[in-house]
Amino acid sequence: MLVLRGISPPSPTATVLTIGNFDGVHRGHRALLARLRAAADQAGLPAAVLTFEPHPREFFTPASAPARLSTLREKLELLAEAGVDLVSVCRFNASFAALSADQFIEKVLVQGLKARHLLIGDDFRFGAKRGGDFALLQQAGASWGFGVEAMGSVVHDGERVSSSAVRAALAEGDMAHAARLLSRPYSIDGRVVLGQQLGRQLGFPTANIRIKHDPLPLCGVFAVEVAGLGAAGAPLATGVANLGVRPTVDGTRRPLLEVHLFDFSGDIYGRHLSVRFVKKLRDEMRFAGLDALKAQIAQDARDARAFFASRGHP
Structure with a gap:
């Protein structure tokens, strides 16, 4: 093109x-x-x-x-x-x-x-x-x-399709509705950058992607599918992601997408990934400390794995 x-x-x-x-x-x-x-x-x-x-x-x-x-x-x-x-x-x-x-x-x-x-x-x-x-x-x-x-x-399905309708569905956390309007899951693409390594310290290493969307059309914690880790046509990876400003850690105003990939290890710094948001798990929130944050991340990971298991994802 x-x-x-x-x-x-x-x-x-x-x-x-x-x-x-x-x-x-x-x-x-x-x-x-x-x-x-x-x-x-x-x-x-x-x-x-x-x-x-x-x-x-x-x-x-x-x-x-x-x-x-x-x-x-x-x-x-x-x-x-x-x-x-x-x-x-x-x-x-x-x-x-x-x-x-x-x-x-x-x-x-x-x-x-x-x-x-x-x-x-x-x-x-x-x-x-x-x-x-x-x-x-x-x-x-x-x-x-x-x-x-x-x-x-x-x-x-009886609804006029528009960008405004997609934004409304994303803001409400209705990823299935947004996907119907888009004819595909909503996704954000970006390059993996070096982060603070906090996720690794908590036991949940993440691929960090700086976001150019500002303001964000959605935020929170999501079950995600990820493309770009393997060759073209390779199966999508699954994981759990936080999209927002990390209020517990540093409360930065610059949005960040943090993706914890299930059953994956490898150096992917610099890789361009496409992250597909398939299920919203919860809103982003502030925790009293890192222990509480770690416990919630573990629960988020369990919830995301259960969601994918219910869909028959391997």
Whole structure:
């Protein structure tokens, strides 16, 4: 998959294009991307996505912006898995936000991404003060020579699928509900870094992963599955993980993901892992001391093992 930073230089070819934040690349996004892939194949052109960094709401209202479901790297990996050929990551800044709807069409869609067919969600708005809509795109398409198609919201089990709905499920600790909306377990990827070795001292060594998601879309203690320990296609490892700010130990504001892997030993520093959150066990909490923390970690590990045993995991 070709990744362009912005629209200069422009796309090397004409494209079949869709536009959006694609945070989490959930079931609704995947339906849109499947339609994009089909339209691109029919036209014999690359399937292209225009997305933004940072999220527009992070630019306009950073204090109240929603928690991200995916980092840029995670999003790009998910888009590639969905069959996208080209992604343009457009820097969302003051100058970009000031583009009028007509300027956006000419500079971004026509000159930058050479759109021949545009597929958008039914609520898509664009340009300064959200001045552009589907009707304006249709008019522009007739002038500039590109087709425009709108796709309605995806409903799954009677619920409209959206990034907001995924965030709500994660905040409630309902990992099964989040997985249904995403069409996969929610996961966080990251590189294993050297920690304080406290888990090893307590008898539960952990793989520590620094988190770029801030604020976090979820926190607490979870039963997890982990990919990236072996060759591609290797069985997933299981374990128990704490995601949060470790209030008993140092109360740092920088989030950390600590994963204790079951029945595993080995040096995995520097390894890039994907941690899948399959069951929430409890909220993160402060303990009176390390002995109480150690006892609770042991209970968390037993609870996680029991959960996986109930699912028939070896």
